[in-house]
Amino acid sequence: MSKWRSVTSGVPQGSVLASAPLRSVSDMDSGIECTLSKFADDTKLCGVVDTLERRDAIQRDLDRLERWYHANLVKFNKAKCKVLRVGRRNPKHNYRLGREWIESSPEEKDLGVLIDEKLNMTQQCALAAQKANHVLGYIKNSVTGRLREVILPLYSILMRPHLEYCVPLWGPQYKKDMELLEQVQRRPRS
Numbered sequence: 001m002s003k004w005r006s007v008t009s010g011v012p013q014g015s016v017l018a019s020a021p022l023r024s025v026s027d028m029d030s031g032i033e034c035t036l037s038k039f040a041d042d043t044k045l046c047g048v049v050d051t052l053e054r055r056d057a058i059q060r061d062l063d064r065l066e067r068w069y070h071a072n073l074v075k076f077n078k079a080k081c082k083v084l085r086v087g088r089r090n091p092k093h094n095y096r097l098g099r100e101w102i103e104s105s106p107e108e109k110d111l112g113v114l115i116d117e118k119l120n121m122t123q124q125c126a127l128a129a130q131k132a133n134h135v136l137g138y139i140k141n142s143v144t145g146r147l148r149e150v151i152l153p154l155y156s157i158l159m160r161p162h163l164e165y166c167v168p169l170w171g172p173q174y175k176k177d178m179e180l181l182e183q184v185q186r187r188p189r190s
Contacts, residue, residue: 027068028043028065028068030068031064032045032061032064032065033047033057033060033061034046034047034057034058034061035047036061039111043065044110045058045061045062045065047061049090049091049093055091055093058093058095059095059096062095062096062097062102065097066097066098076097078097078098078100078102081097081102081103082102082103082104082105082108083095083102083103083104083105084104084105084107084108084115084117085104085117086117086118086119087117088118090117092104107123111166112165112166113165113166114127124166128162128163128165129163131162132159132162132163135158135159135162136155136159138158139151139154139155139158139159
């Protein structure tokens with residue numbers, strides 16, 4: 001077990017927020033008509049735009065958010081704001097935040113998952129496979145023995161999380177396939 005030692009220097013955890021008072025965001029969605037999602041330092045506004053009224057509702061919500069940010073003295077990085085238009089019949093309206101138009105994007109990463117305007121997961125799958133192949137190469141170059149007892153745990157711990165991250169989103173059948181594979185692996189070899 002490690003022994004206690006005095007720390008002579010360092011950065012206290014959460015020190016980024018230490019210089020500014022913490023602000024509550026619980027009233028941020030007050031009056032918002034569309035769906036507002038908040039996670040850590042991300043805010044997402046979503047809505048179905050099949051009429052001009054719904055387009056205007058999104059713009060009103062953006063205006064409300066802009067006013068909220070100013071009233072609460074919160075810095076808002078408008079350069080990171082993007083519009084992701086999903087669907088074939090999307091009218092592709094333009095929106096603004098304050099006086100600046102929001103740039104559109106054909107794809108965005110959200111919590112590590114790449115989402116494109118067609119909700120096509122091909123790129124996400126390719127990125128996951130690429131990460132897993134890098135880990136597989138690392139295992140191959142670092143481990144001399146090829147015993148099943150060594151390789152299987154390394155594969156499960158290091159590579160499998162890359163392949164399974166957000167799988168229910170882009171491959172709902174995958175969980176059943178993995179359960180079947182685990183049953184096969186548990187069977188005694190004859």
